[in-house]
Amino acid sequence: MSVTIIDHSLIKHKLSIMRNKDTSTYLFKQALDEIAMLMAYEVSKNFPLKLIDIETPVCKTTGYELAEQIVLVPILRAGIGLVDGFRTIMPNAKIGHIGMYRDEETLEPHEYYARFPKGIENSKVIIVDPMLATGGSADMAIEDIKKRGAKDIILVCLVGAPEGVKFLQKKHPDVDITLAALDDHLNENGYIVPGLGDAGDRLFGTD
Numbered sequence: 001m002s003v004t005i006i007d008h009s010l011i012k013h014k015l016s017i018m019r020n021k022d023t024s025t026y027l028f029k030q031a032l033d034e035i036a037m038l039m040a041y042e043v044s045k046n047f048p049l050k051l052i053d054i055e056t057p058v059c060k061t062t063g064y065e066l067a068e069q070i071v072l073v074p075i076l077r078a079g080i081g082l083v084d085g086f087r088t089i090m091p092n093a094k095i096g097h098i099g100m101y102r103d104e105e106t107l108e109p110h111e112y113y114a115r116f117p118k119g120i121e122n123s124k125v126i127i128v129d130p131m132l133a134t135g136g137s138a139d140m141a142i143e144d145i146k147k148r149g150a151k152d153i154i155l156v157c158l159v160g161a162p163e164g165v166k167f168l169q170k171k172h173p174d175v176d177i178t179l180a181a182l183d184d185h186l187n188e189n190g191y192i193v194p195g196l197g198d199a200g201d202r203l204f205g206t207d
């Protein structure tokens with residue numbers, strides 16, 4: 001299993017906008033859209049291809065198309081914020097949804113919704129969520145998706161905590177993780193430090 005932290009100046013710049021507590025909901029979402037596009041570009045660099053026959057205006061030749069169907073799975077709510085950016089880069093991706101919230105006291109995740117496209121067992125599944133804190137939500141999402149037969153799963157988060165990354169590395173060594181930043185630690189309330197606060201609340205203007 002690999003953990004990749006994308007080293008990209010634009011991502012660092014835009015993530016700093018998201019971290020700033022004075023950033024408006026509008027600019028928060030705008031920065032998230034832009035980061036999602038950059039992350040989609042980075043994670044898809046080496047997706048497997050198959051050779052296809054094509055005919056240019058000049059001659060017959062061979063080209064490429066992606067070998068696997070892509071299924072994007074946002075963890076609701078905050079994961080929804082990454083969908084637009086990913087779909088801009090991967091317009092043929094199908095979308096699954098998994099609804100989950102963390103109990104604020106116990107930090108245990110609770111799944112309240114799941115719906116996936118057909119064929120997930122033969123697809124490349126990209127789970128997206130801005131925050132990887134204890135890793136509980138991502139773990140439950142991965143477990144659910146594996147139960148449905150998926151074998152090729154990657155996880156893409158904006159900000160991760162070392163605690164959550166370690167937990168997932170142990171539980172799901174077959175799932176590669178990509179982050180925009182690996183932060184310092186979790187505080188006593190289970191928030192990532194320095195983090196960006198509650199991603200869902202900041203994205204949707206709730207509190």
Ligand code: PRP
Pocket residue numbers: 075076077078079100101102103107109129130131132133134135136137138164190198199200201
């Ligand atoms: C946030 C975030 C992750 C989860 C991470 O969601 O979007 O899904 O917390 O925490 P964990 O790694 O400790 O499980 P939250 O439960 O706040 O729900 P929301 O997206 O509806 O705001």
Ligand code: URA
Pocket residue numbers: 078131133190191192193195196197198199200
């Ligand atoms: N969920 C969030 O939205 N933010 C955190 O810092 C941790 C979990």
